[in-house]
Amino acid sequence: MMNIYQKLIEVRKAIPYLQKGKKGDQYSYVGSSQVLGAIRDELDKQELLLIPKIVDKRILTETVENKDKYGNQKKRTTYFTELDLEFVWVNAENPEETLTIPFYAQGVDIAGEKGVGKALTYAEKYFLLKQFNIPTDESDPDAFQEKVESSKPPEMITxxxxxxxxxxxxxxxxxxxxxxxxxxxxxxxxxxxxxxxxxxxxxxxxxxxxxxxxxxxxxx
Known part of the structure; x- marks a missing residue:
């Protein structure tokens, strides 16, 4: 039976690359569902659980007054949510074996009720990308692999x-x-x-x- 570190390495081996699949106003990016979709099957295969815990939270507000197109004065409040988190890996084959990693996230919302959810979504995506060292690139996977290969030192004569x-x-x-x-x-x-x-x-x-x-x- 593999330990939790060996299992995490197997997950990393299985996900070498993610292509940016979503379009924003100015740039392409990797979506949360894309990251989870790529990793979830391998986590199930390795029998690994990821449990997020909110350790602390802070909500800051900023209210700005401006005029709408009709000239009416309006107030707009922006809610800035900060979360201190712990992501806990659990080896389901041996539940006593865990690995806890601290993380930080933030979310910006206008209505106020979605700040925590946005911060958690942000945290989950970037935690997984960084945990497994998953590179993202606009080019296709083959071009990315060529880029990786070209950066390696040349193999010398045997x-x-x-x-x-x-x-x-x-x-x-x-x-x-x-x-x-x-x-x-x-x-x-x-x-x-x-x-x-x-x-x-x-x-x-x-x-x-x-x-x-x-x-x-x-x-x-």
């Missing part, structure tokens, strides 16, 4: 590739009857075999195999 290059170069020298391995590597533009990337090593191996095959055919 020991197996080094051995194969050295062996093929030696075979080429023996079949040709002159030169040495260093000369062959220079012909491949390899100045230091330890500093070439994995992809370049594959190209060198392919070229060496062609050279060796050609000499073997000529000497047959």
């Amino acid at each position: 020991q197996e590739q080094k051995d194969e290059i050295q062996s093929l170069a030696q075979s080429y020298v023996e079949l040709r009857g002159q030169g040495d391995v260093k000369t062959v590597l220079t012909a491949l533009n390899v100045m230091d075999i330890n500093k070439i990337q994995k992809g370049e090593a594959d190209k060198c191996i392919f070229q060496l195999k062609r050279w060796v095959a050609k000499l073997q055919k000529e000497s047959a």
Whole structure:
């Protein structure tokens, strides 16, 4: 049975990316339902419960007077709700195993009765996005993955590739009857075999195999 941390990691593995699916007045964004929809199935699979607790709340009001289009004086009150929260993860397979994470949220409302609900919705969405390190982007998932791959450091030549290059170069020298391995590597533009990337090593191996095959055919 996995512990709660291992289960959270499995959830993170399952949700690598979310594309912005909603349009606002000026920008695209990821909606709360989109985040919950992407994560809920995996939470059920891992038997994890998330319980939000309101630890403290503060409601500030601001009243502004202005005129409507008819010239009548009107007052408008804005309610600014702040919540101090705790999100509690519970491992349903072992309910005594929990993980509590503090969080903060805010919600702005004009009527006054929706401030807490807006703050909770805001908190749940951003808590899950940050908890599982879920990136959001306007581009498609494939483009995002390419961006991630391009930011990774290049893979360097493996020991197996080094051995194969050295062996093929030696075979080429023996079949040709002159030169040495260093000369062959220079012909491949390899100045230091330890500093070439994995992809370049594959190209060198392919070229060496062609050279060796050609000499073997000529000497047959």
